[in-house]
Amino acid sequence: MDLLQLAIKTGIYALMAGTLVFALGVVMLKNLFHAALSLAAVLIGTAILYLVFHAEFMAAVQILLYVGAVITVIIFAIMLTEHIAERSIIQRNKQSLPALLGVLALLVLIGKVLLKTPWPVNPSTLDARVSVSDLGVALMGTYVFPFEVISILLVGALIGAVVIARKDSRP
Amino acid sequence: MNLIPLNHILIFSLALFGIGIYGILTRRNIIGILISIELVLNAANINLIAFSKTTSLSPETGLVFALFVIAIAAITVAVGLAIVLALYRSRKTIFADEVHLLKW
Amino acid sequence: MVTADWIYLVPLFPLMAFVVNLLWGARFLKNKAAWVSIVASVAACAVALPICVKVFGGARFSNEFVWLTIGSGTLRFGYLVDPLSASLLSMVTIVGTLIQIYAAGYMAGDPRFSRFFAYVSLFMFAMLTLTIANNFILFFMAWEIMGLCSYLLIGFYFEKTSAAKAGLKAFLTTRVGDVGFLIGMLTLFATLGTLDFSEINSLLTGTSQARLGINTSLLAISALCIFCGTIGKSAQFPLHVWLPDAMEGPTPVSALIHAATMVAAGVFLIARSFVIFMAVPGTMPVVTTIGCVTAFMAAFIALTQTDIKRILAYSTISQLGYMVTALGMQGLGAGTFHLITHAFFKALLFLGAGSVIHGTHVQDIRQMGGLFKKMPHTALTFIIASLALAGVPPLSGFWSKDEILLTAFASGHSLVFWTLLLTAFMTAFYMFRLVFMTFFGKARDPKVHAHESPALMTLPLWALAVGAILLGIPGSPMTHHWFQRFLAHAIHHPEYHPSTFVMTCSVVAAISGIALAGIIYSKNIRWAEAIAKTFRPLYQLSFNKFYFDEIYSKYIIRPFNAVGAIFFKFDASIIDGAVNGAGTGSLWIGAVKNWIDQHIVDGLVNFMGTFTRLLNSIVKRLQTGFVQNYLLIAFLSFLVFIIWELKLI
Numbered sequence: 001m002d003l004l005q006l007a008i009k010t011g012i013y014a015l016m017a018g019t020l021v022f023a024l025g026v027v028m029l030k031n032l033f034h035a036a037l038s039l040a041a042v043l044i045g046t047a048i049l050y051l052v053f054h055a056e057f058m059a060a061v062q063i064l065l066y067v068g069a070v071i072t073v074i075i076f077a078i079m080l081t082e083h084i085a086e087r088s089i090i091q092r093n094k095q096s097l098p099a100l101l102g103v104l105a106l107l108v109l110i111g112k113v114l115l116k117t118p119w120p121v122n123p124s125t126l127d128a129r130v131s132v133s134d135l136g137v138a139l140m141g142t143y144v145f146p147f148e149v150i151s152i153l154l155v156g157a158l159i160g161a162v163v164i165a166r167k168d169s170r171p
Numbered sequence: 172m173n174l175i176p177l178n179h180i181l182i183f184s185l186a187l188f189g190i191g192i193y194g195i196l197t198r199r200n201i202i203g204i205l206i207s208i209e210l211v212l213n214a215a216n217i218n219l220i221a222f223s224k225t226t227s228l229s230p231e232t233g234l235v236f237a238l239f240v241i242a243i244a245a246i247t248v249a250v251g252l253a254i255v256l257a258l259y260r261s262r263k264t265i266f267a268d269e270v271h272l273l274k275w
Numbered sequence: 276m277v278t279a280d281w282i283y284l285v286p287l288f289p290l291m292a293f294v295v296n297l298l299w300g301a302r303f304l305k306n307k308a309a310w311v312s313i314v315a316s317v318a319a320c321a322v323a324l325p326i327c328v329k330v331f332g333g334a335r336f337s338n339e340f341v342w343l344t345i346g347s348g349t350l351r352f353g354y355l356v357d358p359l360s361a362s363l364l365s366m367v368t369i370v371g372t373l374i375q376i377y378a379a380g381y382m383a384g385d386p387r388f389s390r391f392f393a394y395v396s397l398f399m400f401a402m403l404t405l406t407i408a409n410n411f412i413l414f415f416m417a418w419e420i421m422g423l424c425s426y427l428l429i430g431f432y433f434e435k436t437s438a439a440k441a442g443l444k445a446f447l448t449t450r451v452g453d454v455g456f457l458i459g460m461l462t463l464f465a466t467l468g469t470l471d472f473s474e475i476n477s478l479l480t481g482t483s484q485a486r487l488g489i490n491t492s493l494l495a496i497s498a499l500c501i502f503c504g505t506i507g508k509s510a511q512f513p514l515h516v517w518l519p520d521a522m523e524g525p526t527p528v529s530a531l532i533h534a535a536t537m538v539a540a541g542v543f544l545i546a547r548s549f550v551i552f553m554a555v556p557g558t559m560p561v562v563t564t565i566g567c568v569t570a571f572m573a574a575f576i577a578l579t580q581t582d583i584k585r586i587l588a589y590s591t592i593s594q595l596g597y598m599v600t601a602l603g604m605q606g607l608g609a610g611t612f613h614l615i616t617h618a619f620f621k622a623l624l625f626l627g628a629g630s631v632i633h634g635t636h637v638q639d640i641r642q643m644g645g646l647f648k649k650m651p652h653t654a655l656t657f658i659i660a661s662l663a664l665a666g667v668p669p670l671s672g673f674w675s676k677d678e679i680l681l682t683a684f685a686s687g688h689s690l691v692f693w694t695l696l697l698t699a700f701m702t703a704f705y706m707f708r709l710v711f712m713t714f715f716g717k718a719r720d721p722k723v724h725a726h727e728s729p730a731l732m733t734l735p736l737w738a739l740a741v742g743a744i745l746l747g748i749p750g751s752p753m754t755h756h757w758f759q760r761f762l763a764h765a766i767h768h769p770e771y772h773p774s775t776f777v778m779t780c781s782v783v784a785a786i787s788g789i790a791l792a793g794i795i796y797s798k799n800i801r802w803a804e805a806i807a808k809t810f811r812p813l814y815q816l817s818f819n820k821f822y823f824d825e826i827y828s829k830y831i832i833r834p835f836n837a838v839g840a841i842f843f844k845f846d847a848s849i850i851d852g853a854v855n856g857a858g859t860g861s862l863w864i865g866a867v868k869n870w871i872d873q874h875i876v877d878g879l880v881n882f883m884g885t886f887t888r889l890l891n892s893i894v895k896r897l898q899t900g901f902v903q904n905y906l907l908i909a910f911l912s913f914l915v916f917i918i919w920e921l922k923l924i
Binding site: 005008009012013016019020023024026027032035036039042043046049050052053054055057058061062065066069070073074076077078080081092093094095096099100102103104106107110111114115119120121122125126128130134135138139143146150153154157158160161162164165167168 | 174175177178179181182183185186187189190191192193194196197198199200202203205206207209210213216217220221223224225226227228230231232234235237238239241242243244245246248249250252253254255256257259260265267268
Binding site for chain 3: 099105106
């Protein structure tokens with residue numbers, strides 16, 4: 001048992017590390033296509049992490065939506081706009097240093113706060129397993145308002161994207 | 172869940188968040204910025220899920236929230252990429268630092 | 276029927292004639308303007324003579340009205356018709372009317388005909404006012420108006436430069452005298468407190484109580500200063516220089532103003548203020564001396580003059596000298612008597628000369644000759660007047676001149692007597708020199724064609740001739756010196772019994788003068804040239820009028836002009852310089868202000884702009900246009916915010 005747990009723990013930590021590595025790849029890779037693929041890896045890694053959290057539905061949705069749809073769209077866009085000849089162009093802009101410093105500062109700060117805070121872990125929640133039907137009920141019951149708003153938002157975004165990306169066909 | 176202490180998850184998502192911020196601020200390619208935004212949102216999602224599974228009173232709250240965030244992220248990407256396409260069509264560029272007409 | 280207050284009408288008629296002729300003469304009346312003046316003059320005569328007759332009968336009239344009130348003092352104007360003014364009034368009206376009738380003929384055809392008569396009417400107004408004035412102020416005002424008319428009429432032919440200059444010379448010279456007159460008037464007022472003739476009379480002839488408080492030295496000064504007015508107006512030495520030049524005016528003007536009336540006003544002034552002179556007997560010798568010198572000097576000059584009017588002008592000066600001398604010797608009756616008779620025969624002489632000039636169109640006697648046959652009326656009346664002037668009995672001039680000589684002899688002024696006697700000889704000589712050269716002998720200039728003047732001119736000549744003949748009678752022993760006694764009722768003065776010695780002397784002087792002139796000038800004119808060569812310096816002195824004009828020009832006029840030029844330079848440089856300096860100063864101040872405005876004020880404004888731009892150039896770099904820059908800034912601000920909050924915690 002210990003070994004299994006240890007193996008699982010190690011596996012999870014390795015997963016997290018790998019995700020972070022792939023995240024770094026997202027922001028640093030010159031080739032955008034590779035960056036997109038790294039993003040895909042990150043998303044998959046996140047999905048597996050969700051499984052660890054016993055949020056299976058989330059993991060599934062993550063894979064479906066993110067990796068399936070979003071990444072696809074991003075790949076489409078990259079393909080549509082890629083200048084293949086520009087591989088050697090620097091992908092970082094002039095403010096990389098201040099940004100780095102800022103981010104590090106952020107990490108340090110929030111990390112410190114984070115570690116100091118005594119998070120009230122609720123044991124009953126720890127053991128709870130949320131089923132899809134529960135989720136569905138919550139979605140349609142308590143959270144119906146945000147649900148509807150999201151739908152409107154989706155419609156709006158749809159129309160907006162179509163309008164923006166439409167070819168300007170005026171004579 | 173009791174396998175990994177909450178703090179570690181939180182640090183992990185913080186690191187992801189920081190990397191994502193760094194990417195937003197640094198990437199020249201607009202699509203690069205967009206995928207960095209995805210990272211940030213993802214980090215937020217992990218946080219939500221982690222908290223909903225450990226400290227919240229009702230476990231499905233975080234899940235629903237995260238669901239909505241995913242939806243929003245998708246919208247963001249869609250609209251952003253539409254903008255990128257429009258920009259590419261008119262300016263023939265996808266680099267953010269070449270799009271600086273609104274300056275002094 | 277005619278009451279005394281009607282006397283106001285006497286000067287008023289000519290004044291109305293003046294206004295009518297001035298306003299409507301040029302356009303509407305033209306040649307009829309003379310009738311307006313003559314009618315006014317006749318009307319004045321008609322009103323004046325009855326009143327004068329009453330005064331001759333022994334009456335005296337005076338009245339006055341208040342003109343204006345200043346504080347506690349009042350200015351009153353009015354008339355005083357006493358024997359003195361009645362005599363003069365009758366003379367002025369009659370002679371004035373006759374001369375104006377003559378002038379209607381003489382000035383016919385002149386383009387400024389109506390203006391001439393307007394001026395003459397104004398003059399008549401002034402002269403009549405002067406005659407009846409009852410105080411010095413009204414007298415002086417009329418005096419000044421007469422001076423103005425004299426200027427206007429002398430310069431009547433103002434296109435001739437000599438005429439314009441002569442008018443100015445007359446005005447300025449009499450002005451010098453008038454300043455003295457004014458000072459005399461003011462001193463008199465300061466001394467006596469009044470300028471009214473009647474009041475002065477009563478003050479100075481009253482009881483010694485009233486006279487004790489009067490400052491006699493100031494009174495003497497005022498008397499002498501008043502005499503200055505006479506020196507100017509009556510052309511006495513040294514201010515006589517204007518009268519010969521005044522002959523530039525038309526001949527009727529010369530007759531009226533410069534022979535009969537205006538120049539007589541000076542003598543009339545002394546007569547009016549006689550009481551003042553009598554109150555300070557020390558001033559009398561001054562008067563006598565000046566009069567005597569004038570008489571002799573003018574007669575001496577007249578001996579060699581060749582212009583017919585100049586000879587008459589010097590003759591006038593000489594006769595005025597006679598009158599002034601008489602008054603200086605307290606002979607009021609003699610002086611006034613001579614004034615009246617002189618007016619008639621001198622006016623007649625001038626009008627006759629005018630007739631001659633009108634007929635021959637020349638004025639130089641060397642160009643005339645033998646005019647007796649061609650101009651009989653003129654010649655006859657002229658000779659009558661010359662006889663009167665020379666002092667041949669029984670004409671009027673003899674009686675009046677004899678009175679003066681008598682006064683001189685009997686009052687002990689023997690030097691004066693012999694000088695005046697010599698002058699009488701010279702008078703007779705030069706007058707008959709004139710007569711013989713003009714009317715007798717052969718015509719010297721063949722170009723001169725003479726003709727007799729029209730009746731309008733010759734009738735006044737005869738009228739004046741009658742006066743010249745007959746007017747001697749009222750003052751002669753035949754009426755027992757009625758005239759002198761008549762005047763003495765108003766002012767007491769010494770009277771002398773007639774002396775046959777004096778009479779004989781004057782007759783001898785006159786006849787010998789006429790005879791000598793007759794011998795030389797009717798047959799032997801070359802003798803005249805010989806005499807002139809022999810006594811060359813005397814001749815030059817006489818011919819050049821004792822060089823008075825040259826002396827005045829060099830020693831008085833030129834220094835005055837120099838002083839005037841200095842003052843002008845002062846005015847131009849300093850005062851105008853001050854004004855210009857003020858202007859330049861303002862420009863300076865303006866320039867300084869301009870500099871301040873440009874550099875400091877505008878600099879301030881510009882600085883504000885520059886400063887804003889400076890700030891802008893720093894701040895605008897925030898807006899880079901890079902979205903990621905904005906994001907970075909937002910992120911860093913968020914970090915700062917967190918740090919701030921967390922640290923505060």
